[in-house]
Amino acid sequence: MNERNPLIMKLEQGAALSDEDRQRLRALTAGGKEVGADVDIILEGEAPNAVRLVMSGLACRYKALPNGRRSIMAYLVPGDFCDLHIAILGEMDHSISTLTPCTIVEISTQTVLELLQRPMLARALWWSTLVDESILREWLVNMGQRAASQQMAHLFCELLIRLQTVGLATENSFPFLLTQAELADTLGLTPVHINRVLQQLREDGFIVLKNHYLLIKDVPNLMDYAQFTPNYLHRRNNGGVTLKIT
Amino acid sequence: MNERNPLIMKLEQGAALSDEDRQRLRALTAGGKEVGADVDIILEGEAPNAVRLVMSGLACRYKALPNGRRSIMAYLVPGDFCDLHIAILGEMDHSISTLTPCTIVEISTQTVLELLQRPMLARALWWSTLVDESILREWLVNMGQRAASQQMAHLFCELLIRLQTVGLATENSFPFLLTQAELADTLGLTPVHINRVLQQLREDGFIVLKNHYLLIKDVPNLMDYAQFTPNYLHRRNNGGVTLKIT
DNA sequence: CGTAAACTTGAGAAATTTCAACCTGCGTGG
């Protein structure tokens, strides 16, 4: 009870874990390595020999572009795997970098194979990669079909739910360490335009964003504005676990 | 040799199949069902009880949007699975529809589980879902960071390679049945703008698109223009298998 | 306090959308 391990908190959403499953996961995730902000974890073209997992902080998947910009294709929050798949694909087709200081755990391929012997854990890991894929699809919809301010709002809603799942957001707020340039790389917009969009959202009373903290003033209202429906996150109890303000 | 089964041709790119593996796949893929164009195969919210596979024609994953438009997030070419994952996620977070008349094969969950007993087949199926995910990431880059005409060019390059893999494209051309409205739903642009972009590509001598057939006049040149690098498709021999003109 | 990174602002240029009209090919029913 009162679980604080983000990996376990997340995987509970995908499968009914046993106490022993949880024990294994807890053992695995002890003693990660501290990494600073803006540090590359894995580079495109590499073929890593272990699986990595974010236990604290915020990281991202990205591709570096010929013109010097980069495209961020996913955020990795605590409990997210960097490269659960790479053993099969051979080489990374994208890079992973920290956005804030992070705790990264390395798990040997051997250990992963052991985990996969346990049916519920195998199912939970499968679930987690399928949810990652589902998020990619929703991002595609987001970028293709919504106005910039809606895209931004949608991203906020998604982060709220995902951080709630691992106990890092209250019911309507969470620490927000992303720079406007990073948001620009994510949504494929200009930093200047990101800036104006944020001001718009503030003026319209949707959010308060200051001191590296984001507060959503009326969550259902913002979700409505962003056309956000949480089904694509495949949570069992949507946002059921929220941080208690103490 | 001289394989013509698109599923087998594709999976060979992901793992070294044995003759028996191929036999199994051939048996599976016999006797699909013919379906017309613009027919929904699976709808968002459903929980299908079998896995479906496209054996001929072109289909797509899409989400219907509140404003009546739809967002196409993936094309399914012969050899592609519709829902290899759904047993774990519970319900579809998107729909699948044909774009042209298609042959669709249904495979029972039981049969899939049997396939997964064979290590190389399991690996090949894993590989195929990971490649699907990789394609989603590249589409995200495409929509976010490239000019409209480059996006279009990139899409053409990807389709060329993917259709070559299953023997449905020559070294520089393939049948092209997509409407401009469908392209618009894919790239998140307006049909009007798609029209102008296509004219641009024609004027610039990149492509000939008529009579439902696309010819790329200089493939390396178009790839360069689109910043297309095929690594994300994780093919063993990039575009090695091409249709012989007879 | 000084410096660099992050954020903000303004104005003009470019890309894309919107709306509305008009072609064109092609299959079907008369």
Add this chain to the structure above:
DNA sequence: CCACGCAGGTTGAAATTTCTCAAGTTTACG
């Protein structure tokens, strides 16, 4: 066999969104 009808494609012009460039301003932190 022809004419009608319609889906798909094309065009023009104005409105809107987003970008670019260039110059401040603020904030974090050594």
